Amino acid sequence: MRMLAVSALLFGLFALPAGAASVDLTVEIPRLDVAEYHRPYVAVWIEREDHAVAANLAVWYQAKNGKDAKSGKSESGTKWLADLRQWWRRSGREQTLPIDGVTGATRPAGQHQLHFDAGKPPLAGLPAGSYKLVVEAAREEGGHELVAVPFAWPPQKPEHLSAQGEHELGALRLDLNP
Amino acid sequence: MKTLAKAALFALAASFPLLAAAHKAFLLPSATVLSDGDDAWITVDAAVSNDLFEFNHFPLALDGLAITAPDGARVEPENVGNGKWRNTFDVHLTHQGTYKIAVSTDGAFATYEDANGEKKRARGDAATIAQRIPAGAKNVEITQAQNTVETFVTLGKPNDLALKPSGRGLEFVPVTAPNDLFAGETASFRFLLDGKPAAGIKVSAIRGGTRYRDAPDELTATTDADGKFSLTWPVAGPYWLSASTEGGTPTLANAKTRRAGCTVTLDVLP
Numbered sequence: 001m002r003m004l005a006v007s008a009l010l011f012g013l014f015a016l017p018a019g020a021a022s023v024d025l026t027v028e029i030p031r032l033d034v035a036e037y038h039r040p041y042v043a044v045w046i047e048r049e050d051h052a053v054a055a056n057l058a059v060w061y062q063a064k065n066g067k068d069a070k071s072g073k074s075e076s077g078t079k080w081l082a083d084l085r086q087w088w089r090r091s092g093r094e095q096t097l098p099i100d101g102v103t104g105a106t107r108p109a110g111q112h113q114l115h116f117d118a119g120k121p122p123l124a125g126l127p128a129g130s131y132k133l134v135v136e137a138a139r140e141e142g143g144h145e146l147v148a149v150p151f152a153w154p155p156q157k158p159e160h161l162s163a164q165g166e167h168e169l170g171a172l173r174l175d176l177n178p
Numbered sequence: 179m180k181t182l183a184k185a186a187l188f189a190l191a192a193s194f195p196l197l198a199a200a201h202k203a204f205l206l207p208s209a210t211v212l213s214d215g216d217d218a219w220i221t222v223d224a225a226v227s228n229d230l231f232e233f234n235h236f237p238l239a240l241d242g243l244a245i246t247a248p249d250g251a252r253v254e255p256e257n258v259g260n261g262k263w264r265n266t267f268d269v270h271l272t273h274q275g276t277y278k279i280a281v282s283t284d285g286a287f288a289t290y291e292d293a294n295g296e297k298k299r300a301r302g303d304a305a306t307i308a309q310r311i312p313a314g315a316k317n318v319e320i321t322q323a324q325n326t327v328e329t330f331v332t333l334g335k336p337n338d339l340a341l342k343p344s345g346r347g348l349e350f351v352p353v354t355a356p357n358d359l360f361a362g363e364t365a366s367f368r369f370l371l372d373g374k375p376a377a378g379i380k381v382s383a384i385r386g387g388t389r390y391r392d393a394p395d396e397l398t399a400t401t402d403a404d405g406k407f408s409l410t411w412p413v414a415g416p417y418w419l420s421a422s423t424e425g426g427t428p429t430l431a432n433a434k435t436r437r438a439g440c441t442v443t444l445d446v447l448p
Contacts, residue, residue: 076215
Protein backbone atom coordinates (compact mmCIF):
# COMPACT_ATOMS: atom_id res chain seq x y z
CA MET A 1 0.00 0.00 0.00
CA ARG A 2 2.77 2.34 0.93
CA MET A 3 4.73 1.35 -2.18
CA LEU A 4 1.69 2.01 -4.26
CA ALA A 5 1.24 5.45 -2.79
CA VAL A 6 4.87 6.30 -3.42
CA SER A 7 4.78 5.15 -7.02
CA ALA A 8 1.52 6.98 -7.55
CA LEU A 9 3.19 10.09 -6.23
CA LEU A 10 6.20 9.54 -8.46
CA PHE A 11 4.00 8.79 -11.42
CA GLY A 12 2.07 11.94 -10.73
CA LEU A 13 5.25 13.95 -10.61
CA PHE A 14 6.50 12.78 -13.97
CA ALA A 15 3.15 12.68 -15.69
CA LEU A 16 2.39 16.27 -14.83
CA PRO A 17 3.30 17.84 -18.17
CA ALA A 18 4.30 21.28 -17.06
CA GLY A 19 1.64 22.24 -14.57
CA ALA A 20 3.55 24.50 -12.27
CA ALA A 21 6.70 24.87 -14.35
CA SER A 22 7.97 28.29 -15.24
CA VAL A 23 10.70 29.97 -17.24
CA ASP A 24 12.81 32.92 -16.20
CA LEU A 25 14.70 34.52 -18.97
CA THR A 26 17.35 37.22 -18.88
CA VAL A 27 18.20 38.96 -22.13
CA GLU A 28 21.06 41.41 -22.05
CA ILE A 29 21.31 44.24 -24.54
CA PRO A 30 24.92 45.42 -24.39
CA ARG A 31 25.86 49.06 -23.98
CA LEU A 32 27.65 50.08 -27.16
CA ASP A 33 29.92 53.04 -27.64
CA VAL A 34 28.92 54.09 -31.13
CA ALA A 35 28.37 57.48 -32.74
CA GLU A 36 24.74 56.86 -33.61
CA TYR A 37 22.96 54.40 -31.33
CA HIS A 38 19.50 53.04 -31.96
CA ARG A 39 17.88 50.48 -29.69
CA PRO A 40 17.85 47.10 -31.39
CA TYR A 41 14.81 45.24 -32.62
CA VAL A 42 14.74 41.97 -30.65
CA ALA A 43 12.73 38.78 -31.11
CA VAL A 44 12.62 35.94 -28.57
CA TRP A 45 10.99 32.66 -29.49
CA ILE A 46 10.93 28.91 -28.88
CA GLU A 47 11.84 26.82 -31.88
CA ARG A 48 11.15 23.15 -32.58
CA GLU A 49 13.83 20.87 -33.97
CA ASP A 50 12.56 21.53 -37.52
CA HIS A 51 12.96 25.32 -36.91
CA ALA A 52 9.20 25.85 -36.77
CA VAL A 53 8.22 28.39 -34.14
CA ALA A 54 6.49 26.78 -31.15
CA ALA A 55 5.92 30.03 -29.26
CA ASN A 56 6.71 33.71 -29.67
CA LEU A 57 7.84 35.07 -26.30
CA ALA A 58 8.73 38.67 -27.09
CA VAL A 59 9.23 41.03 -30.02
CA TRP A 60 10.52 44.51 -29.29
CA TYR A 61 10.17 46.96 -32.14
CA GLN A 62 8.95 50.41 -32.94
CA ALA A 63 5.24 49.86 -33.43
CA LYS A 64 4.31 53.47 -34.11
CA ASN A 65 5.25 55.41 -37.18
CA GLY A 66 8.45 57.27 -36.53
CA LYS A 67 10.18 60.16 -38.20
CA ASP A 68 13.38 59.60 -40.08
CA ALA A 69 15.98 61.81 -38.38
CA LYS A 70 17.56 62.91 -41.64
CA SER A 71 14.61 63.40 -43.99
CA GLY A 72 11.93 64.11 -41.37
CA LYS A 73 9.60 61.80 -43.28
CA SER A 74 7.15 59.59 -41.43
CA GLU A 75 8.15 55.94 -41.59
CA SER A 76 6.42 52.76 -40.49
CA GLY A 77 8.27 50.97 -37.69
CA THR A 78 7.37 47.60 -39.19
CA LYS A 79 9.61 48.42 -42.17
CA TRP A 80 12.67 47.12 -40.34
CA LEU A 81 11.05 43.98 -38.87
CA ALA A 82 12.38 41.97 -41.83
CA ASP A 83 15.87 42.71 -40.47
CA LEU A 84 15.06 40.13 -37.80
CA ARG A 85 15.66 37.78 -40.70
CA GLN A 86 15.13 34.41 -39.08
CA TRP A 87 12.17 35.46 -36.95
CA TRP A 88 10.57 37.16 -39.94
CA ARG A 89 10.78 34.06 -42.14
CA ARG A 90 9.84 31.61 -39.39
CA SER A 91 6.98 33.53 -37.83
CA GLY A 92 6.83 37.31 -38.30
CA ARG A 93 5.47 37.37 -41.81
CA GLU A 94 2.62 35.06 -40.74
CA GLN A 95 1.53 37.34 -37.90
CA THR A 96 -0.88 40.20 -37.62
CA LEU A 97 0.96 42.82 -35.62
CA PRO A 98 0.94 43.81 -32.83
CA ILE A 99 0.71 40.42 -31.03
CA ASP A 100 -1.08 40.77 -27.70
CA GLY A 101 1.25 40.09 -24.78
CA VAL A 102 4.24 39.49 -27.08
CA THR A 103 5.14 42.64 -28.98
CA GLY A 104 6.30 45.76 -27.20
CA ALA A 105 8.49 48.81 -27.54
CA THR A 106 12.25 48.62 -28.04
CA ARG A 107 14.27 48.43 -24.83
CA PRO A 108 17.43 50.19 -23.70
CA ALA A 109 20.80 48.61 -22.96
CA GLY A 110 20.79 46.48 -19.82
CA GLN A 111 19.42 43.19 -18.51
CA HIS A 112 15.79 42.45 -19.19
CA GLN A 113 13.95 39.83 -17.13
CA LEU A 114 11.06 37.90 -18.57
CA HIS A 115 8.89 35.39 -16.71
CA PHE A 116 6.56 32.82 -18.26
CA ASP A 117 4.28 30.30 -16.52
CA ALA A 118 3.66 26.93 -18.11
CA GLY A 119 -0.10 27.15 -17.82
CA LYS A 120 -0.45 30.53 -19.48
CA PRO A 121 0.18 31.81 -23.01
CA PRO A 122 2.54 31.67 -24.78
CA LEU A 123 3.76 28.49 -23.02
CA ALA A 124 0.34 26.91 -22.43
CA GLY A 125 0.00 23.69 -24.39
CA LEU A 126 3.69 23.45 -25.34
CA PRO A 127 4.15 19.68 -25.87
CA ALA A 128 7.02 17.82 -24.18
CA GLY A 129 10.10 17.72 -26.38
CA SER A 130 13.42 19.22 -27.42
CA TYR A 131 13.46 22.91 -28.20
CA LYS A 132 15.71 25.88 -28.66
CA LEU A 133 15.25 29.26 -27.12
CA VAL A 134 16.29 31.76 -29.79
CA VAL A 135 17.05 35.45 -29.37
CA GLU A 136 17.67 37.56 -32.47
CA ALA A 137 18.71 41.21 -32.47
CA ALA A 138 19.06 43.70 -35.34
CA ARG A 139 20.14 47.28 -34.84
CA GLU A 140 19.64 50.22 -37.22
CA GLU A 141 23.03 51.22 -38.63
CA GLY A 142 24.45 48.38 -36.55
CA GLY A 143 24.79 44.62 -36.65
CA HIS A 144 22.69 41.52 -36.40
CA GLU A 145 23.07 38.56 -34.04
CA LEU A 146 21.28 35.36 -33.19
CA VAL A 147 21.90 33.38 -29.99
CA ALA A 148 20.22 30.05 -29.19
CA VAL A 149 20.05 27.77 -26.14
CA PRO A 150 18.78 24.19 -26.49
CA PHE A 151 16.52 22.88 -23.73
CA ALA A 152 14.07 20.05 -22.94
CA TRP A 153 10.48 20.73 -21.95
CA PRO A 154 9.08 20.26 -19.37
CA PRO A 155 12.01 20.55 -16.95
CA GLN A 156 12.48 17.62 -14.54
CA LYS A 157 14.68 19.62 -12.18
CA PRO A 158 15.75 23.24 -11.90
CA GLU A 159 18.06 24.06 -14.79
CA HIS A 160 20.23 27.07 -15.37
CA LEU A 161 21.26 27.39 -19.00
CA SER A 162 23.14 30.22 -20.62
CA ALA A 163 24.73 31.53 -23.79
CA GLN A 164 26.79 34.58 -24.60
CA GLY A 165 26.28 37.00 -27.47
CA GLU A 166 29.29 38.65 -29.05
CA HIS A 167 28.25 42.06 -30.32
CA GLU A 168 24.52 42.85 -30.49
CA LEU A 169 23.53 40.63 -27.57
CA GLY A 170 25.14 40.11 -24.17
CA ALA A 171 24.54 37.31 -21.68
CA LEU A 172 21.48 35.16 -22.19
CA ARG A 173 20.23 33.19 -19.17
CA LEU A 174 17.48 30.62 -19.22
CA ASP A 175 16.28 29.33 -15.85
CA LEU A 176 13.82 26.44 -16.00
CA ASN A 177 11.81 25.73 -12.88
CA PRO A 178 9.88 22.44 -12.68
CA MET B 179 26.38 55.61 -87.30
CA LYS B 180 28.42 54.67 -84.29
CA THR B 181 25.33 55.01 -82.12
CA LEU B 182 23.37 52.88 -84.51
CA ALA B 183 25.98 50.15 -84.46
CA LYS B 184 26.05 50.28 -80.71
CA ALA B 185 22.27 50.13 -80.49
CA ALA B 186 22.27 47.15 -82.82
CA LEU B 187 24.92 45.45 -80.74
CA PHE B 188 22.89 46.10 -77.65
CA ALA B 189 19.79 44.64 -79.23
CA LEU B 190 21.89 41.63 -80.11
CA ALA B 191 23.29 41.25 -76.63
CA ALA B 192 19.87 41.65 -75.07
CA SER B 193 18.16 39.26 -77.42
CA PHE B 194 20.52 36.35 -77.73
CA PRO B 195 21.42 34.44 -74.63
CA LEU B 196 24.36 32.67 -76.27
CA LEU B 197 25.89 35.86 -77.60
CA ALA B 198 25.04 37.52 -74.33
CA ALA B 199 27.03 34.92 -72.41
CA ALA B 200 29.86 37.38 -71.82
CA HIS B 201 27.37 40.16 -71.14
CA LYS B 202 25.22 39.50 -68.15
CA ALA B 203 21.74 40.97 -68.26
CA PHE B 204 20.19 41.51 -64.85
CA LEU B 205 17.53 43.19 -62.78
CA LEU B 206 18.80 44.16 -59.33
CA PRO B 207 16.11 45.04 -56.75
CA SER B 208 16.98 47.32 -53.80
CA ALA B 209 15.28 44.91 -51.37
CA THR B 210 13.77 41.45 -51.72
CA VAL B 211 12.18 40.70 -48.33
CA LEU B 212 9.93 43.49 -47.05
CA SER B 213 7.84 43.88 -43.93
CA ASP B 214 6.17 47.26 -44.24
CA GLY B 215 2.50 46.39 -44.43
CA ASP B 216 0.80 47.18 -47.73
CA ASP B 217 2.71 50.27 -48.78
CA ALA B 218 6.31 49.49 -49.67
CA TRP B 219 8.63 50.72 -52.39
CA ILE B 220 11.63 49.21 -54.07
CA THR B 221 13.84 50.50 -56.83
CA VAL B 222 15.28 48.24 -59.51
CA ASP B 223 18.41 48.63 -61.65
CA ALA B 224 18.35 47.07 -65.11
CA ALA B 225 21.65 46.57 -66.92
CA VAL B 226 23.74 44.37 -69.17
CA SER B 227 27.25 44.13 -67.76
CA ASN B 228 30.46 42.15 -67.84
CA ASP B 229 30.70 42.11 -64.06
CA LEU B 230 28.09 41.36 -61.43
CA PHE B 231 26.33 43.54 -60.42
CA GLU B 232 28.16 46.51 -61.92
CA PHE B 233 26.92 48.97 -64.51
CA ASN B 234 29.61 48.97 -67.16
CA HIS B 235 28.23 47.89 -70.51
CA PHE B 236 24.68 48.78 -71.55
CA PRO B 237 21.40 49.62 -69.91
CA LEU B 238 18.86 46.78 -70.18
CA ALA B 239 15.98 47.93 -72.40
CA LEU B 240 12.68 47.88 -70.53
CA ASP B 241 10.38 47.37 -73.54
CA GLY B 242 9.42 43.87 -72.43
CA LEU B 243 9.07 44.69 -68.72
CA ALA B 244 6.18 43.00 -66.92
CA ILE B 245 5.61 43.28 -63.17
CA THR B 246 3.18 40.72 -61.80
CA ALA B 247 1.64 41.35 -58.37
CA PRO B 248 0.86 38.60 -55.82
CA ASP B 249 -2.79 38.64 -56.96
CA GLY B 250 -1.75 38.08 -60.59
CA ALA B 251 -2.47 41.66 -61.67
CA ARG B 252 -0.03 43.70 -63.79
CA VAL B 253 1.69 46.61 -62.05
CA GLU B 254 3.19 49.53 -63.94
CA PRO B 255 6.72 50.65 -63.08
CA GLU B 256 7.09 54.17 -61.67
CA ASN B 257 9.84 56.80 -61.97
CA VAL B 258 11.42 55.10 -64.96
CA GLY B 259 14.86 56.47 -65.72
CA ASN B 260 17.11 55.80 -68.67
CA GLY B 261 20.80 56.11 -67.95
CA LYS B 262 23.99 55.65 -69.87
CA TRP B 263 24.88 52.40 -68.07
CA ARG B 264 21.60 51.33 -66.55
CA ASN B 265 17.89 51.90 -66.58
CA THR B 266 16.00 52.19 -63.32
CA PHE B 267 12.41 52.02 -62.15
CA ASP B 268 10.51 51.91 -58.89
CA VAL B 269 7.82 49.42 -57.94
CA HIS B 270 5.07 50.35 -55.49
CA LEU B 271 4.20 47.20 -53.54
CA THR B 272 0.63 47.34 -52.24
CA HIS B 273 -0.21 43.63 -51.93
CA GLN B 274 1.14 41.04 -49.50
CA GLY B 275 2.93 38.24 -51.28
CA THR B 276 5.50 37.61 -54.00
CA TYR B 277 6.02 39.87 -57.02
CA LYS B 278 7.67 38.74 -60.24
CA ILE B 279 9.57 41.37 -62.21
CA ALA B 280 10.61 40.22 -65.68
CA VAL B 281 11.93 41.61 -68.94
CA SER B 282 11.11 39.27 -71.80
CA THR B 283 12.26 39.53 -75.38
CA ASP B 284 11.19 37.48 -78.37
CA GLY B 285 13.91 38.29 -80.84
CA ALA B 286 14.99 36.83 -84.16
CA PHE B 287 17.93 37.05 -86.46
CA ALA B 288 18.47 35.89 -89.99
CA THR B 289 21.31 35.13 -92.36
CA TYR B 290 20.72 35.20 -96.11
CA GLU B 291 22.33 35.85 -99.49
CA ASP B 292 21.09 38.88 -101.36
CA ALA B 293 20.50 39.17 -105.12
CA ASN B 294 24.28 39.64 -105.69
CA GLY B 295 25.10 36.50 -103.71
CA GLU B 296 26.50 38.54 -100.81
CA LYS B 297 26.05 37.15 -97.31
CA LYS B 298 23.92 39.42 -95.13
CA ARG B 299 22.43 39.44 -91.66
CA ALA B 300 19.22 40.91 -90.34
CA ARG B 301 17.88 41.17 -86.85
CA GLY B 302 14.64 42.18 -85.27
CA ASP B 303 11.90 40.63 -83.24
CA ALA B 304 9.75 37.64 -84.05
CA ALA B 305 7.02 39.83 -85.48
CA THR B 306 9.16 41.88 -87.86
CA ILE B 307 12.08 39.72 -88.94
CA ALA B 308 10.41 38.60 -92.20
CA GLN B 309 10.04 42.25 -93.30
CA ARG B 310 13.77 42.82 -92.89
CA ILE B 311 14.73 40.21 -95.46
CA PRO B 312 14.58 41.55 -99.04
CA ALA B 313 12.50 39.73 -101.62
CA GLY B 314 14.54 37.32 -103.68
CA ALA B 315 16.99 36.51 -100.85
CA LYS B 316 18.42 33.01 -100.95
CA ASN B 317 19.46 30.54 -98.24
CA VAL B 318 17.46 32.35 -95.61
CA GLU B 319 17.99 30.98 -92.10
CA ILE B 320 16.03 32.46 -89.25
CA THR B 321 16.82 31.84 -85.60
CA GLN B 322 14.34 32.75 -82.91
CA ALA B 323 15.74 33.96 -79.57
CA GLN B 324 13.43 34.04 -76.57
CA ASN B 325 14.96 35.44 -73.43
CA THR B 326 13.78 36.39 -69.96
CA VAL B 327 15.61 38.41 -67.31
CA GLU B 328 13.81 38.34 -64.00
CA THR B 329 13.81 38.69 -60.23
CA PHE B 330 11.42 38.34 -57.31
CA VAL B 331 10.51 40.39 -54.24
CA THR B 332 8.16 39.50 -51.39
CA LEU B 333 6.14 41.79 -49.15
CA GLY B 334 4.97 39.91 -46.05
CA LYS B 335 4.06 36.26 -46.49
CA PRO B 336 5.17 34.70 -49.79
CA ASN B 337 2.71 33.23 -52.29
CA ASP B 338 3.12 31.71 -55.75
CA LEU B 339 0.33 33.12 -57.90
CA ALA B 340 2.75 35.40 -59.80
CA LEU B 341 5.17 32.50 -60.30
CA LYS B 342 2.85 30.39 -62.44
CA PRO B 343 4.57 29.50 -65.74
CA SER B 344 3.10 30.81 -68.97
CA GLY B 345 4.20 27.87 -71.11
CA ARG B 346 6.36 30.04 -73.38
CA GLY B 347 10.13 29.68 -73.73
CA LEU B 348 12.52 28.68 -70.95
CA GLU B 349 10.93 29.45 -67.59
CA PHE B 350 12.26 29.45 -64.06
CA VAL B 351 9.80 27.89 -61.61
CA PRO B 352 10.68 28.11 -57.92
CA VAL B 353 10.19 25.03 -55.75
CA THR B 354 11.82 26.76 -52.78
CA ALA B 355 10.23 30.20 -52.41
CA PRO B 356 12.54 32.60 -54.30
CA ASN B 357 12.72 35.05 -51.38
CA ASP B 358 13.39 32.38 -48.77
CA LEU B 359 17.05 31.75 -49.58
CA PHE B 360 19.69 31.58 -46.85
CA ALA B 361 23.42 30.88 -46.81
CA GLY B 362 24.21 27.27 -45.93
CA GLU B 363 20.79 26.05 -47.05
CA THR B 364 19.83 24.15 -50.18
CA ALA B 365 17.19 25.52 -52.56
CA SER B 366 15.41 23.70 -55.39
CA PHE B 367 14.00 25.10 -58.61
CA ARG B 368 12.77 23.87 -61.99
CA PHE B 369 13.20 24.91 -65.55
CA LEU B 370 10.38 24.38 -68.02
CA LEU B 371 10.69 24.68 -71.78
CA ASP B 372 7.36 25.61 -73.33
CA GLY B 373 5.65 24.39 -70.18
CA LYS B 374 7.33 20.96 -70.13
CA PRO B 375 10.25 19.86 -67.90
CA ALA B 376 13.56 21.06 -69.38
CA ALA B 377 15.86 18.10 -68.70
CA GLY B 378 19.65 18.10 -68.92
CA ILE B 379 20.03 21.87 -68.96
CA LYS B 380 23.18 23.36 -67.44
CA VAL B 381 22.53 25.98 -64.80
CA SER B 382 25.09 28.47 -63.54
CA ALA B 383 24.89 30.76 -60.52
CA ILE B 384 27.45 33.49 -59.86
CA ARG B 385 27.45 35.64 -56.76
CA GLY B 386 27.70 39.42 -57.16
CA GLY B 387 30.88 41.31 -56.32
CA THR B 388 33.00 39.62 -59.00
CA ARG B 389 35.13 42.75 -59.28
CA TYR B 390 36.43 42.22 -55.74
CA ARG B 391 37.66 38.68 -56.21
CA ASP B 392 39.82 36.69 -58.61
CA ALA B 393 37.76 33.52 -59.04
CA PRO B 394 34.24 33.61 -60.47
CA ASP B 395 33.12 31.11 -57.75
CA GLU B 396 30.49 29.71 -60.07
CA LEU B 397 27.92 27.23 -58.76
CA THR B 398 26.72 24.76 -61.37
CA ALA B 399 23.95 22.19 -61.66
CA THR B 400 22.18 20.19 -64.36
CA THR B 401 18.43 19.76 -64.45
CA ASP B 402 17.04 16.24 -63.96
CA ALA B 403 14.30 14.53 -65.97
CA ASP B 404 11.74 16.65 -64.14
CA GLY B 405 13.62 19.87 -64.97
CA LYS B 406 14.59 20.14 -61.32
CA PHE B 407 17.92 21.16 -59.80
CA SER B 408 19.27 22.16 -56.39
CA LEU B 409 21.91 24.61 -55.25
CA THR B 410 23.48 25.02 -51.82
CA TRP B 411 24.45 28.64 -51.21
CA PRO B 412 27.94 28.80 -49.66
CA VAL B 413 27.64 32.46 -48.65
CA ALA B 414 25.07 35.22 -48.69
CA GLY B 415 24.77 37.67 -51.56
CA PRO B 416 22.87 38.41 -54.74
CA TYR B 417 23.30 35.53 -57.21
CA TRP B 418 22.94 35.69 -60.97
CA LEU B 419 21.44 32.40 -62.12
CA SER B 420 21.36 31.62 -65.83
CA ALA B 421 20.48 28.82 -68.22
CA SER B 422 19.86 28.51 -71.93
CA THR B 423 18.97 25.85 -74.44
CA GLU B 424 18.63 25.35 -78.18
CA GLY B 425 16.06 22.63 -77.71
CA GLY B 426 12.38 22.78 -78.45
CA THR B 427 10.43 23.95 -81.45
CA PRO B 428 10.45 27.57 -82.60
CA THR B 429 7.13 29.34 -82.21
CA LEU B 430 8.13 31.63 -85.04
CA ALA B 431 6.75 29.88 -88.16
CA ASN B 432 9.71 30.30 -90.52
CA ALA B 433 12.50 29.97 -87.93
CA LYS B 434 14.84 27.01 -88.26
CA THR B 435 16.08 26.99 -84.67
CA ARG B 436 15.09 28.58 -81.40
CA ARG B 437 17.34 29.63 -78.56
CA ALA B 438 15.68 30.11 -75.20
CA GLY B 439 17.41 31.68 -72.23
CA CYS B 440 16.50 32.73 -68.73
CA THR B 441 18.48 34.67 -66.12
CA VAL B 442 17.31 35.27 -62.57
CA THR B 443 18.68 37.47 -59.78
CA LEU B 444 18.27 35.66 -56.46
CA ASP B 445 19.01 37.26 -53.11
CA VAL B 446 20.58 34.90 -50.56
CA LEU B 447 20.49 36.23 -46.99
CA PRO B 448 23.04 35.48 -44.24
